[in-house]
Ligand SMILES: Nc1ncnc2c1ncn2[C@@H]1O[C@H](COP(=O)(O)OP(=O)(O)OP(=O)(O)O)[C@@H](O)[C@H]1O
């Protein structure tokens with residue numbers, strides 16, 4: 001049963017790894033988050049869906065310390081972490097793979113991966129982790145000395161995720177990893193994410209516009225619209241929701257959907 005609510009999951013249990021509560025965030029006068037509450041439990045994959053400009057990237061930026069929220073709380077194992085520096089949050093186990101990958105283009109694959117371990121100084125441990133990354137992304141090992149900007153889009157995404165893993169995160173925030181990739185590559189990367197979740201106990205908060213891939217991967221989903229959460233539920237329930245099917249899983253082009261929604265004045269609320 002879906003809950004169309006602005007307040008997230010009640011009965012939050014002790015296994016909650018990350019929570020945001022009524023988060024408000026601005027770009028100058030523009031209010032991009034209008035009270036966003038969500039919960040990510042330990043070991044879960046949670047996805048946040050939403051159209052362009054819904055506030056998904058802003059949400060991740062607030063959680064990872066790139067932006068400081070105006071109001072609200074961000075809890076990591078029940079400790080308030082809003083306003084913390086990104087470095088401190090990486091040390092706490094929060095890794096952010098940003099929109100557009102943001103790898104260091106002129107550095108090699110190896111240098112990019114080592115930079116992911118910048119908060120650590122135990123070299124034998126770092127080498128071991130490098131081997132773990134290579135076991136999930138063997139292509140990176142074969143491209144170790146290659147300059148990052150000469151990798152394909154899919155390889156760059158793998159490098160961005162691999163670099164994120166090098167900080168030994170307990171939770172990875174992923175911003176549209178499918179962007180610009182072929183369906184086959186999306187499938188490949190999402191399969192690896194599932195394996196990382198199962199085998200490395202990596203909790204994942206995944207922002208996506210590719211609703212089908214994200215709902216297939218995740219356990220729980222939130223839908224954002226204009227800075228608010230307008231729907232949340234288990235992904236199996238979301239997949240059978242008419243609204244989700246109409247706006248996110250339909251075969252129609254996004255432009256047609258937007259137009260139709262506008263004409264009908266249909267809203268999530
Ligand atoms: N640097 C910025 N300066 C001003 N406004 C911004 C800035 N970045 C985002 N916004 C605005 O904040 C709102 C939320 O943007 P955000 O990038 O979080 O959306 P999104 O859901 O990630 O969209 P997309 O799917 O296109 O990546 C939008 O209205 C956007 O125009």
Ligand SMILES: [Mg+2]
Nearest residue numbers: 056057058099
């Ligand atoms: Mg975005």
